[in-house]
Amino acid sequence: MKATWHADDALLARYVRGDAGSLDGASLEQHLTRCADCRARIATHVEAAPLAKVWSRVREEVQAPAPSLVERLLTRVGVPAPDALLVAVAPSLRASWLFGLAVTLGFVGLGAAYGGARGLTFFLLVAPLVPVAGVAFAYGPDVDPSYEVGVVVPYPAARLLLLRTAAVLATSLPLVLVAALLLPGMSWTAVTWLLPALAFTALVLAASTWTRPTFAAVSLGIAWACAVGAAALDRDPDSVLDPTRLLVYAATGIVATLVFRIRIHRLIPVGSLS
Amino acid sequence: MTAAITVGLTGITKRYRGTTALDAVDLSFRPGITGLLGPNGAGKTTLLRIIATVLAPDAGEVRLLGRNPATPDDLADVRRRLGYQPQDMGFPRAFTGFGFVDYMAVLKEWTARAPRHDEVRRVLDLVDLGEVATKRVRALSGGQRRRVALAQAMLGDPELMLLDEPTTGVDPEQRVSLRQVLSRAGERSTVLLSTHQTEDVAALCDRVVVLDQGRVRFDGAVIDLVATAAGRVWLADAPDPAACASWRTGTGKHRNVGEAAPPGAEPTEPTLEDAYLLLLGDRALTTEVAA
Numbered sequence: 001m002k003a004t005w006h007a008d009d010a011l012l013a014r015y016v017r018g019d020a021g022s023l024d025g026a027s028l029e030q031h032l033t034r035c036a037d038c039r040a041r042i043a044t045h046v047e048a049a050p051l052a053k054v055w056s057r058v059r060e061e062v063q064a065p066a067p068s069l070v071e072r073l074l075t076r077v078g079v080p081a082p083d084a085l086l087v088a089v090a091p092s093l094r095a096s097w098l099f100g101l102a103v104t105l106g107f108v109g110l111g112a113a114y115g116g117a118r119g120l121t122f123f124l125l126v127a128p129l130v131p132v133a134g135v136a137f138a139y140g141p142d143v144d145p146s147y148e149v150g151v152v153v154p155y156p157a158a159r160l161l162l163l164r165t166a167a168v169l170a171t172s173l174p175l176v177l178v179a180a181l182l183l184p185g186m187s188w189t190a191v192t193w194l195l196p197a198l199a200f201t202a203l204v205l206a207a208s209t210w211t212r213p214t215f216a217a218v219s220l221g222i223a224w225a226c227a228v229g230a231a232a233l234d235r236d237p238d239s240v241l242d243p244t245r246l247l248v249y250a251a252t253g254i255v256a257t258l259v260f261r262i263r264i265h266r267l268i269p270v271g272s273l274s
Numbered sequence: 275m276t277a278a279i280t281v282g283l284t285g286i287t288k289r290y291r292g293t294t295a296l297d298a299v300d301l302s303f304r305p306g307i308t309g310l311l312g313p314n315g316a317g318k319t320t321l322l323r324i325i326a327t328v329l330a331p332d333a334g335e336v337r338l339l340g341r342n343p344a345t346p347d348d349l350a351d352v353r354r355r356l357g358y359q360p361q362d363m364g365f366p367r368a369f370t371g372f373g374f375v376d377y378m379a380v381l382k383e384w385t386a387r388a389p390r391h392d393e394v395r396r397v398l399d400l401v402d403l404g405e406v407a408t409k410r411v412r413a414l415s416g417g418q419r420r421r422v423a424l425a426q427a428m429l430g431d432p433e434l435m436l437l438d439e440p441t442t443g444v445d446p447e448q449r450v451s452l453r454q455v456l457s458r459a460g461e462r463s464t465v466l467l468s469t470h471q472t473e474d475v476a477a478l479c480d481r482v483v484v485l486d487q488g489r490v491r492f493d494g495a496v497i498d499l500v501a502t503a504a505g506r507v508w509l510a511d512a513p514d515p516a517a518c519a520s521w522r523t524g525t526g527k528h529r530n531v532g533e534a535a536p537p538g539a540e541p542t543e544p545t546l547e548d549a550y551l552l553l554l555g556d557r558a559l560t561t562e563v564a565a
Contacts, residue, residue: 056392063407064391065373081387082380089366089377145364146374149426152326153381154354265346 007031007038009045016045069095074167083163086155089144090164092137093171101130102175109179121237123183125228127176128197129221134168135204136217143214158264165205173197192241199253200224206256209263277304278340280434280464281325286334288320288488295320297488298334307460309475309496310468311550312485318468319361319438321485325466326358326436339433352434354383357427361438361468363419365411371398371422372407378426397425400455402448416443424452428459435465441474453478472547476500482546486554496546503544503552507531510539519551 007015007028014020015028032039067075067085070093074084091097108126111119139161141147151157173194180190200220207216231239239245281303288296296317310318323329324336327343339355341348365374375394384390398407401421406414411422424440440456441449457478459465469475475482475496482499484492492499509527513520517532530536531548 056395059395059404060391063370063372063395064376065370080385082385085377085380091367144366146366146378148328148360149358149363149378149423150381151328152353152356152358153378154350154383155381156350 005031006035007041009041012038012042012045016042070098070167070171079163086160087163087167090138090167091143092134093164093167097134097137098171098175101134101172105130105175105179109182112179113182113184117232117235117237120183120189121228121232123180124189124193124231124237124240125225127180127193128200129224130172130176131169131197132200132204132217132220134172135165135201136213138164138168138213140208140213142212157267161205161208161267165201169198169201187238189238189241192246195246195253196224196241196249199249199256202253202256202260206259206263209260209266277306279304279337280339281466282335282337283321283325284335286321286324286331286336288317288324288329288331294488296324296331299485299488299490301483301490301493303464303466305460305462305464306481307456307465307467307479308481308483309479310466310483310485311470311472311475312491313554315487316485317488318485320488322358322436322438322466322468323360325434326356326360327353328358328360355432356434356436357429357432358435359420359423359427359437359440363423365419365422367412369411370408371403371411371414371418371425374411374422375426375429379429382429384429393429397428398422400428401425402451417445417448420444421448421452428455431459431463433463435459435463437465438468439470440467441469441471449474472545472550476546484550484553492553499549499553500544500546501549503531503549505541506533506552507542507544507548508535508539509542510536512536514539518555 011020011024011028015025020028028038032042067081068088071084071088074087075081079087087093104126108123112123113119115122137143144150176193176197177190180193183190203220204213204216207213227240228237231237279302281301283299283301286296286299286301287294299317299321301321310321312318320329324331325338327338327349330344336343338352341352343349343352366377369377372394375398376390379390379394384393395404395407398404401424403418403421403425406418411419414422420440420443424437427435427437437456441452444452453474456465456467460478467474467479479496481494482492482496483490484499492502508514508517508530509523510530511527513522513528514530514532514536516534517530517536519531520528523529529542530539531551535541
């Protein structure tokens with residue numbers, strides 16, 4: 001329906017100031033819903049700056065995504081909000097990955113508790129590779145479709161990789177430790193697996209200065225599966241964690257960390273992009 | 275006064291497993307928009323990747339914004355001042371348009387939330403994506419995704435913008451509005467635009483560089499490239515078998531792009547596309563169709 005009257009400027013100005021009174025105000029509001037002319041004229045009485053501010057706040061509420069669970073946890077433990085945002089984007093730090101990991105480790109723990117030697121072999125096979133897989137799926141061109149554009153930014157790539165690695169270790173290691181508590185007889189295996197786990201993580205980091213982290217992790221996974229398989233065939237799966245080998249893992253971890261430190265600026269050479 | 279050189283490339287060579295993508299290329303750029311034309315595999319993307327500091331050249335020297343990106347300190351400074359839109363850009367799962375551009379803004383050191391979000395809204399509005407900013411990127415159309423990619427390249431109004439096919443898949447109205455945005459950016463920044471669309475170059479660029487097989491085949495003003503086709507484009511009743519390219523136009527006449535006039539032909543105004551076809555000959559034709 002077309003409006004038959006138009007509000008005068010004095011009324012529009014009073015309404016904008018909030019001085020129109022309830023009756024006049026209600027009547028004007030009704031009128032404005034139907035009259036484009038008066039809507040256009042009242043706009044000239046409204047100060048643009050505060051309006052733009054309100055509009056910007058409305059858009060902020062509607063558009064800015066809510067922080068994810070991992071992001072909120074990270075900020076709670078003191079990680080600065082921008083870093084938390086960057087870290088939580090990693091596929092291996094998503095709630096779905098962590099849930100899948102918890103379920104897998106539940107089965108591994110039960111297998112270790114009730115599955116005898118085979119269960120123990122399975123635990124030894126999986127436990128040290130959990131953080132390795134997490135790191136491989138936290139950073140790099142295989143897991144980040146926007147990697148190419150993410151390289152060309154001032155934010156240091158090494159800082160991002162290390163923050164994500166720390167977050168992966170902080171989320172995955174406690175889960176494996178809980179599974180390890182199900183190992184029969186509380187053997188040393190429940191904690192010594194940590195040494196190869198950390199050494200392999202350092203190896204993946206060092207290798208990522210030459211190649212993609214996923215490639216390094218898969219190669220390492222195959223080598224570890226062969227070692228555990230060979231030990232299992234000898235009916236001594238625990239031998240992959242005997243003292244001599246533990247020393248080897250420790251030495252490997254230290255060397256890999258040093259290599260990573262020295263070559264840190266060559267992180268995932270972009271030449272390895274297709 | 276001529277503006278200072280912002281991109282200087284000397285003897286840039288890049289090889290991939292035996293094929294030479296760029297062969298001793300010398301080019302320099304100043305503020306303004308330059309179009310990079312060339313068939314697929316001509317080296318356009320490799321050139322942009324080298325200037326974007328994604329790749330290092332096998333040989334040659336790169337100077338960007340007065341800095342040497344081969345040194346770590348200069349590299350970080352250059353990366354602060356450039357925006358890059360790659361050719362095939364993917365997006366991490368679950369991101370909305372706003373979320374992705376916000377993520378890129380954090381990587382570009384916009385740490386304070388309120389000004390960062392204002393900037394994200396500004397660039398999304400520039401590419402007309404304000405309305406769909408809350409949609410997941412995966413749910414957007416191909417053209418809208420290219421605009422998200424362009425939006426992140428415009429964060430902070432970079433001095434150097436490297437855009438690899440920014441208008442591919444974008445519908446005609448959006449393309450016109452993107453041209454306005456890019457032409458404004460070109461008033462103060464150095465914008466390098468790789469494209470297959472000669473009409474974008476004709477509409478936007480003062481300068482055009484044509485690459486073919488890793489070498490610069492033409493470097494100069496768009497009007498100078500068009501001028502090379504003067505007197506070599508004809509309208510005739512029949513296709514000319516000797517022409518470099520020939521097609522039937524909407525008026526029923528055949529447009530023949532070639533050296534000699536076919537019998538009964540009238541000369542006509544050349545376009546940038548004609549000049550490009552003449553410059554590259556059959557190579558332009560086969561690869562344009564493939565593209």
